[in-house]
Amino acid sequence: MSILLHGSAPAYGARAALRISRDAVYRAVWRWHFYAGLLCLPFLISLSATGALYLFKDEINGSLFAYRTQVVPQAVPALGPDRLIFNAVQAVPDAAPLSYSDPATPDSSAVVTLASGVRRILVYLDPYTGDVLDRVARDAEFMNVVRGLHSLAYLGAYANAVIEVVAGFAVILVVTGAYLWWPRGRGGVVSVRGTPRHRVWWRDLHAVTGLVAGAGLLFLALTGLPWSIWWGQQLRTWSNAAGLGQPAALWSNRPVSTVPLRERLSEPGWTLQDAPVPRSGAAPAAGTIGIDEAAAILVRLGMPRGYELALPVGADGVYAASVYPHDVTRQRVIALDQYTGAPLLDVHFADLGPVGRAIQYGIGIHKGEHWGRANQLAMLAFCLATILLAVTAGTMWWKRRPAGGLGVPPWPRDRRVALTVTALVAVLGALFPLTGLAILAMLGLDLAAQRVRKRPRA
Template structure:
């Protein structure tokens, strides 16, 4: 074959396979420790209600009484007496006749949650909000415990996870082998058994892992914020028309409400118009919300200052019933009332995806399906680690070698870099890995040069 013909020839499948394998190794090297953490904390958070009920049964279920429950104002007063140095900031409406009410008070180094029996007013529990077990699990899941830089690492890992799944699918694709596609060869003593178990597990769990990474990205610190901003500007997320003509503050809904939801957490809160009339009070605000059809279990933020509002958000498991209402604190007039169907198509799609991600959409079946993906991801990480351990050379890292055909290496690297360009933080990480890999190969060639001479 002439030199020109060789230059125009496509890279061999074996060369492409080796290049993909190397990037799969790099993606796994970065992702797997984090995927174990994310899968473990995610599996726990899927059953947050069940775990909380098992750990704290006294504060989770209360006895229903024949008499009417106490008013929100009375419950907030009792909670304030239980935490004298705290200022009430939110009230969580009981989700059902046997559910407690929860008042959040700000003061000191952290917020305090006071759980009350809505029928008797008994204080069932007091705890720091940041020490609530499921809050700890949630912050570990996002790495927000360790600051915004660590939270950005999760965005890098999510982007690399998409690359990990795509490269893994290419490596799994059948190539005349007799096993390792849907069957497992050998015994656990042999590396091929672990390789096949890894491949077959990836076949089953790859789609779920891809979905979990993709639906987690909207919460990310950079890409998620940009997606929200772009969808809002295009009229596909936050329904800006509902804010037309309404005076707004600089405070986003997510700053005061935990249940605002992805599509609305960045939406600005309206402002009340100061007037001579006295504020309507929490009981009247709760009555208005009930008359407007607000689902039980809503979270209500209390007004701060003379322009503050009553901001309420409901985040039930039925995504279509999600709702956010803001009330003028003097007149009780709804300033903004957003139902799920009024959110743009991008916002609704992401809210659906997040609901499935959190196991909230289809009951127990949704929870068990996401749990299976979490456990399969842990198994993928374990089998990958064992495979690497069995194949690594003594004293070496065991990085798969680049193919001799540099066209394959360059082509696959450009494709991976193109995928990384979709997610800026992941793209920067890929660029750093390319530079580090090139530097490492340069050093290796320099070390071999004296011996060759």
Template sequence: MTDLSIGRARAVPAAPAASDLYRAVWRWHFYAGLLVLPFLISLAITGGLYLFRDEIDGLVHADLKRVEARQDAARVAPSAMVAAALAAQPGTAVKFTDPATPTSSAEITVATESQGKRAVYVDPYDGRVLGSLPDRGTIMWTIRSLHSLKYFGSVTRAVIEIAAGWAMLLVATGLYLWWPRGRSGGVVSLRGTPARRVFWRDLHAVTGLFVGGVIIFLALTGMPWSGVWGAKVNEWANGNNFGYPAGVRVAVPMSDEHLDHLAKTSWSLEQAQMPQSPVHDHGMAPIGLDRAVAILDSLGLHRGYAVNLPSQPTGVYTGSVYPDDLSRQRVVHLDQYSGKPLIDMTYADYGPLGKALEWGINVHMGQEFGLANQLVLLAACMAIVLLCLSAAVMWWKRRPKGGLGVPPMPADARIFRGLIALMALFGLLFPLTGLSLLVMLALDQIVQRFGRRARAQR
């Protein structure tokens, strides 16, 4: 957003204090935009695509993920599907994913010696192998990795946290700049034509007004994946009881392995440790995959659940599913010898904060309210791109020749310091954003110093 004096009558000048505060807010709104807009465009485009991950993957990978439904045909046993997958792709089977619908294929994850993990797709009706991809190698997993900046290393989780914090500051300062202050034009309407800067100012301000709340919601619900804030809140929300939510009794031996290392899991269970199957002295044989799947079916897990296979004598069969319906989220660990559930958790077992954050994540991913959720967030993503583009055009039209066009400092520096104090309080809630704020303050001092030097040399 930019100077709202454009198109405003100049009969009554603003009070000095109000003018100084406006300049201070405008300056930091500019800095926030400079830092965040490239990330917002990337997040909006990849996030908008990922909302329709099932639909897009179903089209792009239809030859692997889709089969013809055969109502009267019995499904091949899970162990037979695994055997077929291993015959086509030699290695060690580590996970079996149940077909989610009558037209879905089964997915068997195979760890190979030379190619890493591979996802092998099998027709559940006849056991025919349809093909394979690298594990998490679908187009939507690629989009998800781009959305989270995971392609660029673990440090990028910190970048996401900083960007989310600055996005919230961007909305807060933008709302102040938009505030009408007795003006009627450009509040919820557009003035002028695209050739004039006032048109782009109004387009930016009005778009920001309608999408600002969504940006704050998406920033807050994206924070759980961040490196510092998300990790600390996860510990606080879920306690230290082996990483399981409060209320879940863990009275079985636990390993040092974490569920998140073995399988995609919910945010609340990222730090959950794996239980161990007791090794029986009398040589009890493992129940096998077919029996494990039958037990998980009898327990009522939602279709499309994944079963992680035990790789050691103390390992367990882990059935997990995270459908759109939060109430159907479930993780069950089975003793590989007796088939007894060692830990059985649902969304209802999470603590109050865990439930709230999981709900926010579900809405963030476009799952909680079905197609309506997807369409509303898609519209928001498109609006965010428009917001960023209009900001770029507006800046380009107002920038001075050969300069960056940083909004002027307020005449009264105390106003600026007061605003910084308020932003510092925000930085305490989001530490990495606070650290980046200090960096921006230092850069701002450098910009001012060079500006004064340039003016002195004229």
């Protein structure tokens, strides 16, 4: 018997040590999961709510705002853009025309964008009669407001950096959450125990929702990052320099301006945001071709309906047009010489580099545009699940927090485990530098708080 006891003692000790080690890792991961959630939750709720609304942009515009976005199709030909722009300017006499948006369908209105000082005004017109249906400041248009809230644009130019930090922490949330969820011989993995009165019910609901929605949250975070202020810009710059984004050959040996396409067109696509606007040649005695002829040339070139056509600015300006349909592969950008009508730039989706195409695909799916209703509903489900994750996390924390305390999960006593897990989290942060800086700031605050707690009281 003594031999058996002596033989089993090392195995028992090894199992106990392994269990203690796993518990230490779990506590360290849980602490970082808590930190990431503490920072992300309010923003994830806001991003998910506004994103869910934007998924149904067309449906909302076609119902709540049908009085200005929908018209009755008629047998007579639609008026040319020149006449519609004239009518729009008559409705806002102190404004100058900037662009014309072609009706995407026979029952859609045309939209003319006007500039009145720094203000931008959208004028909706019936393309068959030329009647003005409505006019609204671009910043006050409902979906532009939703988009501004989604990107935090109303909080200033650098508020978008917060979105980048949150997206990075969302990746950390998913990775650490997957580890915390991983089955360890306990319940609540794919089922919910107890009742809403118990914390375990909220914990299990959070875990099961995370199991279903984790991949969606990770996808939304990664496909939203290309629009971020630093990471997204660096990705675009790198991919363009490597020939994987903009088709640089299309700009070689051509006169271009210093104005990027994003300043002339509202939707040039992510890849072409920074592409320079070409310049028209010398002005002939005959003058410009006019916007009606520019629109006719676009039709002859096979431009899909629903395009935006920006008017030339200055003697060397061009007619710049872009279309951003739900079918990502039909995206296109064209620039015409304002005097000859010759295409100075004609970029199809297939002309983009592999990184540019992948990003455009990701953005299209992110916005629920690529696979019709199925895409919309899938993204809506992920948005709602993310809100549920945030609510269950907040409730779970509230039920476990001590009176008068924050309820931060304690670090494990084994410092090596804490340092190892923190180093792994830092590696994830290094992929997203702004998130990495936030991690360093949180570590600094954590260390400072620990020192304050350890000081002897007088």
